[in-house]
Amino acid sequence: MATAKKRARSGAAAPARAAAMEPETLHRAFRDMLLLRRFEEKASQLYGMGLIGGFCHLYIGQEAVVTGVQYALGPGDSVITGYRCHAHMLIAGVPAREVMAELTGRAAGASKGKGGSMHLFAPERGFYGGHGIVGAQVPLGVGLGFAHKYRASDRISVTYFGDGAANQGQVFEAFNMAALWQLPVLFVIENNQYAMGTAVERSAAVSELHERGAAFGIPGGRVDGMDVAAVFQAAEEAVAGLRAGDGPLLLEMMTYRYRGHSMSDPAKYRSREEVSKMRQERDAIEQARQALLDAGHADEDALKEIDREIKAIVNDAAAFAQEAPEPAPVSLEADIVARA
Amino acid sequence: MVQLTVREALRDAMAEEMRADPDVFLMGEEVAEYQGAYKVSQGLLDEFGVGRVIDTPITEAGFAGIGVGAAMGGLKPIVEFMTFNFAMQAMDHLINSAAKTLYMSGGLLPVPVVFRGPNGAAARVAAQHSQCYASWFAHVPGWRVIAPYSAGDAKGLLKSAIRDPNPVVFLENELLYGQSFEVPADGEHMVPIGKAAVARAGSDVTVAAFSIMVGRALEAAETLAGEGIEVEVIDLRSLRPLDADAVLASVEKTNRLVTVEEGWPFAGIGAEIAALVMDRAFDMLDAPVARVSGADLPMPYAANLEAATLPGAAAIADAVRRVCYRS
Numbered sequence: 001m002a003t004a005k006k007r008a009r010s011g012a013a014a015p016a017r018a019a020a021m022e023p024e025t026l027h028r029a030f031r032d033m034l035l036l037r038r039f040e041e042k043a044s045q046l047y048g049m050g051l052i053g054g055f056c057h058l059y060i061g062q063e064a065v066v067t068g069v070q071y072a073l074g075p076g077d078s079v080i081t082g083y084r085c086h087a088h089m090l091i092a093g094v095p096a097r098e099v100m101a102e103l104t105g106r107a108a109g110a111s112k113g114k115g116g117s118m119h120l121f122a123p124e125r126g127f128y129g130g131h132g133i134v135g136a137q138v139p140l141g142v143g144l145g146f147a148h149k150y151r152a153s154d155r156i157s158v159t160y161f162g163d164g165a166a167n168q169g170q171v172f173e174a175f176n177m178a179a180l181w182q183l184p185v186l187f188v189i190e191n192n193q194y195a196m197g198t199a200v201e202r203s204a205a206v207s208e209l210h211e212r213g214a215a216f217g218i219p220g221g222r223v224d225g226m227d228v229a230a231v232f233q234a235a236e237e238a239v240a241g242l243r244a245g246d247g248p249l250l251l252e253m254m255t256y257r258y259r260g261h262s263m264s265d266p267a268k269y270r271s272r273e274e275v276s277k278m279r280q281e282r283d284a285i286e287q288a289r290q291a292l293l294d295a296g297h298a299d300e301d302a303l304k305e306i307d308r309e310i311k312a313i314v315n316d317a318a319a320f321a322q323e324a325p326e327p328a329p330v331s332l333e334a335d336i337v338a339r340a
Numbered sequence: 341m342v343q344l345t346v347r348e349a350l351r352d353a354m355a356e357e358m359r360a361d362p363d364v365f366l367m368g369e370e371v372a373e374y375q376g377a378y379k380v381s382q383g384l385l386d387e388f389g390v391g392r393v394i395d396t397p398i399t400e401a402g403f404a405g406i407g408v409g410a411a412m413g414g415l416k417p418i419v420e421f422m423t424f425n426f427a428m429q430a431m432d433h434l435i436n437s438a439a440k441t442l443y444m445s446g447g448l449l450p451v452p453v454v455f456r457g458p459n460g461a462a463a464r465v466a467a468q469h470s471q472c473y474a475s476w477f478a479h480v481p482g483w484r485v486i487a488p489y490s491a492g493d494a495k496g497l498l499k500s501a502i503r504d505p506n507p508v509v510f511l512e513n514e515l516l517y518g519q520s521f522e523v524p525a526d527g528e529h530m531v532p533i534g535k536a537a538v539a540r541a542g543s544d545v546t547v548a549a550f551s552i553m554v555g556r557a558l559e560a561a562e563t564l565a566g567e568g569i570e571v572e573v574i575d576l577r578s579l580r581p582l583d584a585d586a587v588l589a590s591v592e593k594t595n596r597l598v599t600v601e602e603g604w605p606f607a608g609i610g611a612e613i614a615a616l617v618m619d620r621a622f623d624m625l626d627a628p629v630a631r632v633s634g635a636d637l638p639m640p641y642a643a644n645l646e647a648a649t650l651p652g653a654a655a656i657a658d659a660v661r662r663v664c665y666r667s
Contacts, residue, residue, distance in 0.1 A: 078413060112446030121445040128412050128449065133436050139402050140437060143409015150365070150391070150415060173402025180397070335447035336481050338505035 021229040023297040029228045030288040031306050033063035036087040037285060038314045039096055043103055046318060047263045052103045056117045059087040061258040064284035065190050066091050068231025069158060072239045078144040080128040080137045081160035083118035092125040096317035106324035113327040135161060135168030142174045145185035156184040156242040164195025166209050179216040182247040186238050189252040196261040197269040210252035218248050225253030226282040342525045347517040349491035350380050353498035354418060358388055364502055367394040367403060368420030377422045378517055404430030408437045411453040416502060421457035424473045438507040439482030454501045456510035460602045461650055467638035472603030477509040478579040484533050485580040487511040489554035491521035493577055496531030504533060513552045534578045536586035542570035545660050546590040548613055549600035550576040557600055559653035564660055571660060579609060587613060588621050595626040596663040600656055605633040627663040632656050
């Protein structure tokens with residue numbers, strides 16, 4: 001492996017407004033982000049009805065991040081994240097039915113009912129999970145980048161983690177080797193401001209998390225993670241550099257989750273006003289909707305029609321996930337080990 | 341047959357598999373330029389280059405995770421721990437990322453990675469560097485756990501481990517690296533995972549051991565033969581899956597069983613085998629199963645105390661006499 005050379009490279013793109021996006025892409029982003037949100041709202045309902053068990057971490061509020069980054073990727077690229085992973089599956093193109101059926105623990109679920117909300121995988125679509133131990137996905141994602149470089153391909157690894165995971169020691173071990181070996185890894189910090197209930201400034205000695213790669217020569221930048229156009233633009237630039245062999249890069253997406261850390265979290269560590277201010281002033285879907293309307297790319301009726309379509313997809317997924325059979329008892333001992 | 345040390349056999353296994361499959365590579369601390377902390381990877385850098393024999397920083401959690409991630413990405417990494425004592429730093433990746441992912445992905449994501457390196461006590465390196473992890477790893481579903489004794493088994497089992505689609509923990513022993521054994525000259529010498537071997541045939545008592553303790557058991561068997569006790573030594577070779585049939589077949593013949601391991605007794609491999617035999621061969625036993633193990637304490641440094649901690653041929657012979665009611 002070639003070792004790192006010192007270099008300077010700007011991380012983040014200049015801030016963009018949703019209006020700056022190509023109309024078709026913006027339209028698609030509106031639709032995709034709406035799917036992610038309606039899916040999670042439905043999951044929340046099913047959880048309340050006792051149809052989804054255990055831990056369930058919703059992505060509501062963060063939709064622009066995974067959407068904008070995904071649009072910058074191509075076939076063969078790898079994506080990995082932690083346990084807040086429903087959206088990463090959906091944006092990779094996995095049918096909502098398969099994701100929802102996994103949440104309800106059914107055989108038709110993406111992981112055949114063995115993984116649940118936190119362990120979703122779609123390697124054939126480049127998504128490698130779905131990992132439950134905070135920060136552990138970071139070395140794994142660097143390993144995926146290692147495999148791309150080993151094969152001398154121009155494919156890259158996108159390694160997502162949160163502001164909480166950013167404090168794990170193994171993240172820095174992974175940074176070091178990614179930089180030392182110049183691996184094609186885009187580190188994406190989804191900074192939603194709270195590691196469970198602990199605000200960034202209460203857990204990070206320096207809260208500019210995009211600077212955390214500096215000790216390893218990894219350039220970083222901060223991006224408005226509530227603006228899908230800004231995310232897309234930053235990701236596109238980053239991916240181009242990675243494909244050209246520029247080495248790892250770190251983007252800190254400033255985002256916000258509207259719900260608690262998981263379904264069991266009433267989120268009493270922040271004020272109601274703080275949440276409603278974000279929803280009213282910064283919401284990614286609302287920004288995209290407004291941009292489409294303002295530019296005359298769509299009218300209210302067309303957008304309502306999209307919402308109806310999305311609701312139909314999500315309702316269908318929910319019905320499927322309730323009707324689909326549970327895993328057959330004989331599947332209990334399947335896939336503990338692979339047959340040689 | 342050729343004479344090979346365990347060290348050479350392990351190196352040959354890696355070299356043969358790396359020649360055969362470009363997805364196989366070796367990473368770990370000091371594996372490349374230093375030629376291996378214990379010289380197991382001697383010559384590999386010269387043959388395969390820096391792209392496939394990769395020195396890592398001292399960062400076990402990080403490189404274990406990278407190895408697992410590379411396996412998820414379709415490669416076949418061999419990850420060397422300088423010793424398994426340092427694998428504790430990486431335990432989360434070994435258990436949660438490597439062993440469980442195939443199952444929790446519903447079979448979608450195999451993790452064909454080998455973690456190998458010396459395990460157990462060496463000599464005079466005290467508590468933090470002298471520990472047998474056999475029962476720790478064997479406890480976990482999803483792993484293949486291998487602990488060979490002879491050079492031939494080291495070679496044949498490492499080749500099988502590299503080709504296996506599952507994560508494999510390959511437990512070596514520093515004190516065996518320099519020991520020579522006869523190994524088939526055939527380059528395709530393969531030993532299947534999950535099969536024990538009869539290291540010495542006998543009719544009176546079964547002694548089940550693995551790794552360096554097989555040698556101690558063979559010494560004890562030699563002594564006991566002089567006393568008219570014929571010991572059958574079973575070299576377990578694989579601990580998960582454990583070759584239960586081989587143990588049971590031997591116990592059916594001898595009706596007496598002694599287990600031997602270097603690690604601690606509590607919830608150890610011996611305890612597992614004792615439970616197995618109670619479950620499936622209770623009526624065959626003419627005496628309670630005896631367990632020989634390392635003493636239940638952190639390894640002391642002083643030479644005499646260290647010797648008192650580790651099981652040797654004398655302790656094994658005593659246990660055999662006990663199950664024969666000869667002591």
